[in-house]
Amino acid sequence: MVNKRGNYPHSRNSLATKLFPRKLTLYSITVYAILLFAFSIFIFIFYGKDIFQHEQMKPLSSEGSQSQQLPDSKLWGAPHHYGLRPCVKPTAKYKATQGWDRYMTVRSNGGLNQMRTGISDMVAVARIMNATLVIPQLDKRSFWQDSSTFSDVFDELHFTTSLQGDVRIVKELPKELEHVPRARKHFTSWSGMSYYEELTHLWKDYQVVHVVKSDSRLANNDLPVDIQRLRCRALYYALRFSPSIDNLGKKLVERLRSRGGRYIALHLRYEKDMLSFTGCTHGLTDVESEELRIMRENTNHWKMKKINSTEQRKGGFCPLTPEEVGIFLQALGYPPSTLIYIAAGEIYGGHIHLLDLTSRFPNVVFKETVASQDELKAFSNHASQTAALDYIISVESDVFIPSYSGNMARAVEGHRRFLGHRKTITPDRKGLVEVFDKMEAGQLEEGTLVSYLVMQLHKNRFLDVL
Incomplete structure (x- = not known):
């Protein structure tokens, strides 16, 4: 019989002999060591950033009443512009206009x-x-x-x-x-x-x-x-705004800066016409929902009349409610003292619905609370002019957050990019609804885990924050 046990060490030694010479020179050892060190450095650089970010965002536990507190540079700092800059000058081939008679x-x-x-x-x-x-x-x-x-x-x-x-x-x-x-x-x-x-x-x-x-x-x-x-x-x-609008807009920005140094401009699309147009009634009373339905029915140029509010919300087609915005900002780590300017028209339901936000962030202001009645008198009953004031304040804000992706949101975000890639946070409404629904069902408790989930949802949407 062949002694297989006795042959095994012999086979192993043969393999080792093939892989490594019996006598390694000092030069060979040095080369191996350098290659191994270089490979280790590459692995550390390649994976180190992701590991660090993951550890920053990793929840300490599944419970807790406080969200994670990120450093100011993450909350307020401008995103990296990667060398991109405005490109508006005409090329050498561009010719000046002529005086046309048409x-x-x-x-x-x-x-x-x-x-x-x-x-x-x-x-x-x-x-x-x-x-x-x-x-x-x-x-x-x-x-x-x-x-x-x-x-x-x-x-x-x-x-x-x-x-x-x-x-x-x-x-x-x-x-x-x-x-x-x-x-x-x-x-x-x-x-x-x-x-x-x-x-x-x-x-x-x-x-x-x-x-x-x-x-x-x-x-x-x-x-x-x-x-x-x-x-x-x-x-x-x-398309620069008229001197009267531009001057007042700049004054209001200065007043906001004097209050807290920096502020969030929140485009809160919780106005009556927007909720009626989108058919979004989550969190509203039956009376309010019916009022919105009647408004939609009576507005001729709105083609959609019957809208399933639940499906709209699940699809991410509804503006965030004031309460949802509050949870979102808190989950990102903004402190309750944060100054928030509401760039919007009249909030539907007024103080009652707005309380869902101000209970978390009491330092909420409107143009009517930053400007005097005399200053706003010239702009009353002129929606375009008052919207222009909101536009100026939003463009100049430290952080701009739209609760819905409408014309205003896209225009301000584009202008902020043009002026130097200022921070804009666009909520993932569809993903957030899943988190909010689990909270309402008692499956999630507001705190560290919710903060972690919200940041995970948005890590590829605004990397400058996370």
């Missing part, structure tokens, strides 16, 4: 931010179609019923002069063209360059083209780089 008139539509985006689009379209742009008319017929003119909201002189090398802009049509036939156009949304270039055939039969809606959504349609840069110049440089 004109484009525009009727803007929507709220302040929808109109701002639409006007910047119309500047680009006028350039593409070789037209002289007449100062746009602002929306006076929408939900807000605002009678403000362009010069009431924007610095008209600055608008025309800052774009004089791009598009010829005039205050009004020449007298001889006021009553001539006009081509009425409702531009097809999401159209690109070729669409507008084809429309230049209108100049053969008309000297004036009237655009019935400015909401053409021109962005990201394979536009040439110079047209995209023109849109940015129009939106972030040319």
Whole structure:
């Protein structure tokens, strides 16, 4: 019989002999040691950051009444810009505008931010179609019923002069063209360059083209780089607010800074029209829910009439409630003393619903509490002008948080990126609803675990926070 037990050590020694020479030179040992050290350093660098962040966020226990406290640099610090910077200057191929004898008139539509985006689009379209742009008319017929003119909201002189090398802009049509036939156009949304270039055939039969809606959504349609840069110049440089709005907005920012040094601008979309439009009734009484349903039924241009509020909320299509915002901010680690400016219209339910937020963060203010009645008197009954004040305060805030991704939220976030990547936190509403529902069902207790779950949900949405 073959002694297998006796053969095993022999086989092992043979393998070792193949892998490692019996006599290792000093040079070989040194090379092995250097390679092993370098490999260890690589592993540490590659995994060290993730391990450190995970340990920071790891819950100490499944219970506890206090959320984790992050350092100020994480709560308030601006995100890394990775070398990105505004790119708005025209290229060397860009040519100055000419004095065209064909004109484009525009009727803007929507709220302040929808109109701002639409006007910047119309500047680009006028350039593409070789037209002289007449100062746009602002929306006076929408939900807000605002009678403000362009010069009431924007610095008209600055608008025309800052774009004089791009598009010829005039205050009004020449007298001889006021009553001539006009081509009425409702531009097809999401159209690109070729669409507008084809429309230049209108100049053969008309000297004036009237655009019935400015909401053409021109962005990201394979536009040439110079047209995209023109849109940015129009939106972030040319559309400056009127001196009266700009001056008061800056004063209110200074007053907020004097109170606490830094503040959060919270765009709390808990207004009656927003809740009615989205069909979101979570946390409301039956009477309030019915009031919203009737409002939606009676608003003709709102196409959706029957909405399942529960499904809307689960899908993440509802604005966060004041209570949910409070839980969210507390879970992130903001202390109760944090100064919060509410950039929004009248909160539905008033003090009763707002108490769900102020009970956690009592240092909550509105423009009406920061400005005097005399200062706001000139802006009363002008929704676009008061929205402009909220816009200025939101852009200048240390942290901007929208409870719903509407026009205002996207406009402010874009402007803040343009000005240097200022911190914006966009809640993951769909993911948060799952956490909130478990809390309501008694499956989760507010504290360290909830804080951990909220941070985990958002770690890839705003890495600068975590």
